[in-house]
Amino acid sequence: MFSLLIYQLLSLLLLPLLLLALLVRSRKQVAYRQRIGERLGWVGIQQHGGIIVHAASVGEVMAIKPIVEGLLKQYPELPLTVTTFTPTGSAQVTKQFGDRVQHCYIPLDNMISVNLFLSTLKPKLLILMETELWPQLIHSTFKRNIPLLLINARLSQKSLASYQKLRWLISPALNKFHRILAQSEENRDRFISLGAAPERVSHSGNLKYDIRLTEALETKVEALRQLPIANHRVVVAGSTHQGEEALIIKAFINVKELYPDLLLVLVPRHPERFDKVQDLCQQHGLAVARRSANDAIGEQTDVWLVDTLGELLAFYGIADICIVAGSFFEVGGHNPLEPALFAKPIIVGPNMANFNDVCEQLLRAEGMVQLKGVQHAPHQQQLHQHLQHELQHLLGARDEAKALGQNAAALLAKNQGAAQRTQTEIEQLLN
Structure with missing residues (x-):
């Protein structure tokens, strides 16, 4: 009981600092100062x-x-x-x-x-x-x-x-x-x-x-397939965080030299970063279409920036390869089972601490590729090279990519x- 009393006192004393932290965070995302x-x-x-x-x-x-x-x-x-x-x-x-x-x-x-x-x-x-x-x-x-x-x-x-x-x-x-x-x-x-x-x-x-393929989700995926992406091979990078887009873009640019029809779908985790991610893409000379603006996807489009909420799962449904982000640096990864729902080949970075159990099961089932490498910034070169290698390999080895996706889907159904x-x-x- 004494320990709880200490916590109660500290939580009240720290309340002004917590409110201040919300206001500071609201500088990037205004919703934190609301309600x-x-x-x-x-x-x-x-x-x-x-x-x-x-x-x-x-x-x-x-x-x-x-x-x-x-x-x-x-x-x-x-x-x-x-x-x-x-x-x-x-x-x-x-x-x-x-x-x-x-x-x-x-x-x-x-x-x-x-x-x-x-x-x-x-x-x-x-x-x-x-x-x-x-x-x-x-x-x-x-x-x-x-x-x-x-x-x-x-x-x-x-x-x-x-x-x-x-x-x-x-x-x-x-x-x-x-x-x-x-x-x-x-x-x-x-x-x-x-x-x-x-x-x-x-x-x-x-x-x-x-997670299941609901009628509403199937309808959303089918609507995406009706858009003019049929002439593209699609790599979806889901729930990306700061630093990860740069790494993924570098790998994408190199792989696109071998596969000119490649389209990168970038889905940043936080809405306040949408504009920054677009700027980053354009700094690398990439042509960007934004989902919220209903920009047309043409043969010259390099990146489709998904700047909407709640659509990532449907975008995994139209992918040829899925990169589950949050896994390249300190975040600890996001849910790799979402692309498994569509039997898609999955690539994750070295840090999947948030999904250790799921990650281990997928690796044992040969349903996912996990990149090796050090997560810290000085070693980004090594990570982007590993990512480039795996993208090239899976785009070229379609049977292997298909088997990865099927193994992941089987594990999902089993559990x-x-x-x-x-x-x-x-x-x-x-x-």
Whole structure:
């Protein structure tokens, strides 16, 4: 209890600095200075007494889709609130669920904001996801006798080492969850080593395997195929971060000398970087078409810049090769299972820390290529050469590229089912 009191005091003292950090970040993305009241627990939501599901950002919002759809179908009488932390996650909630769910930001983790938030919504169940361990939110929810569930829980070796230093705070928080549903046995063991009671933690599988080709997605992919890209071979680089576009562009330019019909589809992770990425492409002499402007894709187009939200999955569907970014430097990678849905050959960089389990399974199944190399900036030359080599190889070895994609798709199909297991746990807590 003493450790929690220390945390409560520090979280209140640091609140002005956290608000300042949001304002600083809003210089690049203005949405961070909007709806500040929600960050402080003032949520303009009328319906209460339902379920709260927290998904931090875009990837998590997409992963919880089967859970949210299941809850909407099974408990139509209960208001469902989906919270996020990032503006891009917020936009994805609106895009994916519309007015079928309530939405607001999760409050900053201090006693006043959290209790105001909970007093307004009065939930019957709070569901957190992956690594979203907010001690005050967990404690306040527990004290109100509201069931807590951590789903799709993951804990990398690096995060485990960091959390061990805060064991005095994190271990009590873990044991306030009714259940912790881990992505894998390895993740289950890490939560237990951090202090979670073994009987509270189980391996339910990874929700990110439970992506499916919906009718709406198939329609979107088909619409993209109708655009004049038939004369191009398409490389899609998804969820790129600063520094990665330069590396990918250099490799692309060299490979395009051998394959003049090559089209690079760049999908930056953060909207505030769209213009900078276009400038970077043009500095390299590349002709750019922007998705939001409906620019025509002609034979002279080099780069198709996808400056829209929520369309990456559909663009993977029209690719010949998919590069899953966030994996070349310190970010830790994004979801490689999305291109696997379309049986596409996948290339990732050396750092897939966020998806270690998935990455290892894909590599064992020969369903993905992972580049070797050092992630730090001085070694970008080495990485771009490795990327260039793999692009050239897969474009030339079509049977091998096809086999990679088929192996990835088979692994995806084999590991689905986490959503149903999670749904069963939710039912037990609500009934």
